[in-house]
Amino acid sequence: MFTTVWTASPQLPSEGFTPNWSREGFWRQSLRQVVRLSGGGERVRIRLSHAYGTSPVRVAAASAGRAGEPGSLRRLTFAGAAGAEIPARGELVSDPAELAVGAGESLAVTLYFDGATGPATFHAQAFTRSYRGEGDLTAAADGFDAATESWYFLTAVETDAGRRDAVALFGDSITDGFGSTPGADRRWSDALAARTGRPVLNAGIGGNLLLNDSAWYGEKGLNRLSRDVLAHPGVDTLVVLLGLNDIGFSETDEQPTYKPAPVVEAAELIAGHRELIRQARGAGLRVIGATLLPFGGSDHWGEHAAKVSHELNEWIRGSGEYDAVVDLDRALADPQDPGRLRPAYDSGDHLHPNDAGYAVMAEAVADVL
Template sequence: MFTTAWTASPQPPSTGFTPNWSQEGFWRHSLRQVVRLTAGGDRVRIRLSNVYGTSPLRIAGATLARTTPVLGAAVQAGSVRRLTFDGASSAEIPARAEIVGDAAGLPVEAGESVTVTLHLDAVTGPATFHAQAFATSYRGAGDLLADTGGADFGEATESWYFLSGVDVSAGRTDGVALFGDSITDGFGSTPGANRRWSDALAARTGRPVLNAGIGGNLLLNDSAWYGEKGVHRLARDVLGQAGVNTLVVLLGLNDIGFSETDDQPTYRPAPRVDVGELIAGHRELIRQARARRIRVVGATLLPFGGSDHWGERAAKVSHELNDWIRRSGEYDAVADLHRALAGTGGSDALCALSDAYDFGDHLHPNDAGYQAMAEVVAEVL
């Protein structure tokens, strides 16, 4: 019996926030990606996604290895495992599809990082990816599946490609999925340090924690850069994961705030949504989760006074939504992140992030803010 120990929500190829390889794709490359697991087990399998591909994706080969404790593309000598797919060393993933690999024997522990290497010998076309990894992935020419030193991986990016999940033979059913936007994704945390609030929550609780955040994601509308809307992607990104019994929802701030800023050229026109529309979206997430017998925790939106998302109307709608999350009783539990991370002074609707928790844009927390979020959520799990 397997438990999902790591996920990255797939996105369509796009320019994104930082330089990436999603639109150009890969050809005669090896792609090396490092992920941190939140559960341990004796066997490991990977899941690969071509859900935004328009043609079949050929995987010429794949390996799994233990990550070295130092930075870079190196892996621990003697730990490399050749991966198979239905017994074969290569696989073809149809357009709009995902596959699950065979389990490989590699004992791992919660909190340990593993390295997945894919050899892509045929033209992939634009790549299904996850834009904001806050971790480094590597690319090199040719077949580098067995490489341990890492020196031939001469290019780097902070995105994940094709890799959408890692499962371990833990057999646990107490997994927690965090569903949200860039705050859940970890924007503002220290890159390469695993300081997202999903990382902090896993360390705090000892439970498998899955990060289903996408930077810029909206609850009610699709976006070229920011993925499918939350009410559509929940089934794939959360409800289909193994071992999840709790969902934490933190979503809606971009629906409110994008109409206040001129800095989001990829999401125009940005409609002005009212609190009734947002409540309907939250109710749909609750309905879908409960149909799978998953407990649902509602998290209040963080304060954002002074940010590019702020405006009097946005502040009003945010306050109304938070009031509904707190008082309606429709969620099984509430994590009041707004009050926990708010600075002193100002009304509930207008206050800003505490200086101690502000990454610097008055919208995203820093490492300390993400740790504080994890502490609040841990208390209601």
């Protein structure tokens, strides 16, 4: 039985926050992606998504190995074949490969595309580098000459650990890890995995909204929960931290793909949270609600946003509708000004935590698991 030990939520090809290759895709090129696993096992398989593709994409060859250990490299197969197609709007799962990995280790996955992929389903904000090189480099130690900080096609790594205690974090850029040190794996999902020893899946998308879709920021949370969390094997707990962009985008002029942003009321967000709870409980998951973090002084703050955030947080704390509550608002608030992040936890934009703030978030969640 397999357990998911790493995830990235797929997004529509787009310009995104930083330069990426999603719109141009790949042709006669190899793509190497390095991901940090939150659980171990003796066998590994990968999951590739082309959720936003209009025609199949052929993977001519693929490999996986422990990062920095060329001797651990294993050829990946698909139904026994070296290559296969990812169906348009579908996914492709590799055969299990004999490869021992441990929690906290990094896995290097290399894909070779011998034909033109067209626009690539991707995850915009990886906060770690992915590499591209010419030709088939699936067995090569190097040869990659370009890099971006996004993931492409790769949406999950699974191992044969057979565990059924994975925790999924569902949210926006705070869950995705914005403000953490790039390349250092210091998101709160990483910190929670290290703190608990349980597999932790990061289902965050930068800019994501609970109630509405966006060209850059992914499908709305109400629609993507099933694909990005419930479909993964081994998950038994869901932590929801979502709604701040629904509140805050109407206060800022800095969101080029989401204008005009609706002015959202607390009742709408509460209904959305109730729907997430219903879907997750229907899949047998324990559901934990996280209060929204303080955001005073950020580009998301305004009188209406502050009011709605307070009302939503009070409902999360006091309604009893979640199985448990983690009060991240209070855990990260500045004691001198509770509407703002504590300066020691602020990445600098008054909205996203830094590494220290993410570690505090992980500790708070660990206490209610």
